[in-house]
Structure formats: structure tokens, C-alpha cells
Amino acid sequence: MIKTANFESIAEAAAILRDGGLVGMPTETVYGLAADATNGEAVAKIFAAKGRPSFNPLIIHVMNLAQAGEFVEVNEWARAAAGSFWPGPLTMVLPKLPPSTHPAGGGDVKGGISELASAGLETLAVRVPSHKVARALIEAAGVPLAAPSANVSGTLSPTSAAHVHDSLGDKVDMILAAGACEIGLESTVLDLSGEAPLVLRPGGVSAEDICEVLGVVVGYDAGDPEAPKSPGQLLKHYAPNLPVRLNAIDVREGEALLAFGRTKFMVGPDFPAEWVRNLSETQDLHEAAANLFAMLKSLDGSGAQGIAVMAVPDVGIGVAINDRLKRAAQK
Ligand code: AMP
Numbered sequence: 001m002i003k004t005a006n007f008e009s010i011a012e013a014a015a016i017l018r019d020g021g022l023v024g025m026p027t028e029t030v031y032g033l034a035a036d037a038t039n040g041e042a043v044a045k046i047f048a049a050k051g052r053p054s055f056n057p058l059i060i061h062v063m064n065l066a067q068a069g070e071f072v073e074v075n076e077w078a079r080a081a082a083g084s085f086w087p088g089p090l091t092m093v094l095p096k097l098p099p100s101t102h103p104a105g106g107g108d109v110k111g112g113i114s115e116l117a118s119a120g121l122e123t124l125a126v127r128v129p130s131h132k133v134a135r136a137l138i139e140a141a142g143v144p145l146a147a148p149s150a151n152v153s154g155t156l157s158p159t160s161a162a163h164v165h166d167s168l169g170d171k172v173d174m175i176l177a178a179g180a181c182e183i184g185l186e187s188t189v190l191d192l193s194g195e196a197p198l199v200l201r202p203g204g205v206s207a208e209d210i211c212e213v214l215g216v217v218v219g220y221d222a223g224d225p226e227a228p229k230s231p232g233q234l235l236k237h238y239a240p241n242l243p244v245r246l247n248a249i250d251v252r253e254g255e256a257l258l259a260f261g262r263t264k265f266m267v268g269p270d271f272p273a274e275w276v277r278n279l280s281e282t283q284d285l286h287e288a289a290a291n292l293f294a295m296l297k298s299l300d301g302s303g304a305q306g307i308a309v310m311a312v313p314d315v316g317i318g319v320a321i322n323d324r325l326k327r328a329a330q331k
């Protein structure tokens with residue numbers, strides 16, 4: 001059931017979370033499927049609802065760096081990155097604190113993060129969202145929230161409450177609606193648990209900006225398709241149903257068009273107007289990111305037989321857009 005986010009519905013959603021239920025939660029990146037990260041059964045419901053393989057760990061959403069520090073080792077890089085990018089679209093992978101040092105005992109004991117949430121890894125992915133509804137919900141629930149994107153695994157991420165409902169239906173106990181997501185792409189996943197910082201998934205914060213703040217070169221691990229460190233590295237991911245053709249310089253018979261900029265392609269007189277969407281006429285990459293999933297989704301349901309996508313510049317958040325497009329185009 002979809003409810004407009006307000007003081008009352010947020011309190012109701014927080015009660016559902018404390019009872020081990022699932023809530024569709026708006027964030028600045030995409031809508032998340034939230035559960036109490038300290039409750040193993042609730043976390044298991046996330047995997048079941050999404051059809052997500054249980055080896056794929058979840059991102060834990062907390063209020064601030066201090067709360068993250070209850071569960072992970074906060075190193076110098078993490079402090080610097082948090083100072084510049086939190087709250088916001090950056091996820092940090094950090095070493096888990098050993099259970100004995102956790103105030104509540106850690107591991108699968110009360111108050112600790114469920115082992116299932118981190119898929120049994122020695123590291124944990126943590127993020128502090130900036131969206132005011134997400135923040136109010138974490139605060140009201142009083143527990144860290146595990147939340148992957150609120151869609152069936154492998155499909156396009158949801159950027160509106162209606163998308164969440166279309167994808168998951170009644171598998172989610174309540175969906176909090178707060179309009180479209182401002183960024184529209186998932187967070188950047190930055191691994192700070194090793195010898196050098198490594199981007200595991202490009203996203204809302206660009207690698208250039210991270211390099212500048214950390215003062216070191218940040219690597220990019222596109223992932224070994226056979227053994228990805230992150231499910232976002234699975235080759236086919238974020239995929240619409242229709243075939244996607246990248247770097248298009250024309251529109252072919254039966255294809256819809258996802259455009260970028262003001263260039264116009266020749267189309268026949270019968271070409272339906274609803275078969276064209278423009279990521280950004282002014283070539284604004286942030287606008288394009290915010291539009292990406294919703295436009296792919298609407299073209300996917302337009303009745304066309306394929307989607308031609310014009311080239312998007314590979315700089316800044318354009319790197320994350322192209323990463324998602326490449327995976328969407330994978331057969
Ligand atoms: P999603 O929640 O669907 O946005 O996906 C979360 C992303 O964070 C996935 O690509 C995960 O694999 C990645 N992730 C979560 N925890 C870890 C971890 N401990 N190590 C590496 N990647 C992680």
C-alpha cells in the first residue's frame with residue numbers, strides 16, 4: 001500500500017520496521033526496500049521479495065558517521081569521505097568491527113547487524129542518506145536499515161513509489177511516497193577496506209571528486225563477471241525487457257529513442273511521439289541521471305521492439321549513466 005510520506009505515515013512505517021516488516025523508502029538515489037538490519041528474519045524477507053541471491057550483501061543506512069562507527073572500523077579515508085559526501089550518495093565498504101567490540105555484542109546477537117545483510121563478509125557497506133524522509137524513518141525506527149533498491153533483482157531501479165509498487169506489489173508492507181528521486185542513480189560504492197580506495201560501482205558521487213577529497217588515486221574495479229565483488233558488477237543488471245542499442249546515430253524500424261541533447265534523428269511520419277524520451281535537451285548530466293530509469297521504463301512499456309540510446313559523455317556522473325546503460329544493453 002502506497003502512503004504519502006508525512007509524520008503519521010513515517011511513524012507507522014517505523015512500527016512496521018520494528019515488527020520485522022518491509023517498507024519502500026524514498027532516498028535521494030533510488031527507492032530502497034528497507035528492513036531492520038539487526039533482525040535476520042526481516043533481512044531474509046528482503047532477499048525473498050527481490051529474488052536477490054543471498055551472496056549479494058546489502059547497504060546499511062544509518063543517521064551519521066557516529067552510528068556507522070558502532071558497526072565498522074572508521075579509518076582516515078572514511079572520515080575524510082564522510083566529511084565531504086555524507087549525507088549523500090556515497091556507500092563505503094569498511095571492515096566490520098569484531099563482535100566483541102560491538103556495544104551490543106555484534107554478529108547475530110541483539111543490536112548487531114545480521115550476518116545475512118553482509119552475506120557473511122568481513123566488510124560492511126554503510127551509507128548516510130540525505131533524503132529527509134529516509135532520515136526521519138531511520139530515526140523513528142531507531143535501528144540501522146538494510147536497504148537495496150526496491151525492485152525485483154536485475155531489473156531497472158525504481159525512482160518513484162509507483163515503480164516500487166509495479167515491481168514488488170504486496171511483497172512490501174508499506175511504500176512511503178515522496179515524489180521522484182533527485183539523483184535517480186544508485187550510490188557510488190567505494191571500498192575503503194583494502195590497501196587503496198577502490199570504486200566498485202560508479203554512482204552519484206564521481207571518482208574525480210573522491211580522488212580530490214582523499215588526495216590519493218582511486219581505482220575502479222569493474223568486476224570479474226565470474227566472481228563479482230558487488231552484484232552491481234553483474235554484467236546484466238538494471239535491465240529493461242526490450243533490447244537496448246547504445247551510441248545510436250539513427251532510429252531503426254520498430255525502435256523507440258532515448259535521446260540526449262538537441263540533435264534530431266529522421267523518423268517516419270507514423271512514428272509515435274511517446275516513443276521518444278530525452279534524458280536532457282540541455283545536455284545536463286545530472287538531469288539525465290535523474291531521468292534515466294524512469295525513461296527507460298516508460299519506453300520499455302511503449303510497444304516498441306527495441307530502444308536506441310544516443311551517446312552520453314563519459315565524464316562525472318556520465319560514467320555512472322554509461323555503466324547502467326552498458327548493463328541494460330547486455331544480452
Ligand atoms: P543495491 O542495494 O541494490 O544498490 O546494491 C548494493 C551494492 O553494494 C551492491 O553492488 C553490493 O554488492 C554492494 N555491497 C554491499 N556490501 C558490500 C560489501 N561488503 N562488499 C562489497 N560490495 C558490497
Ligand code: MG
Pocket residue numbers: 148149157
Ligand atoms: Mg539494486
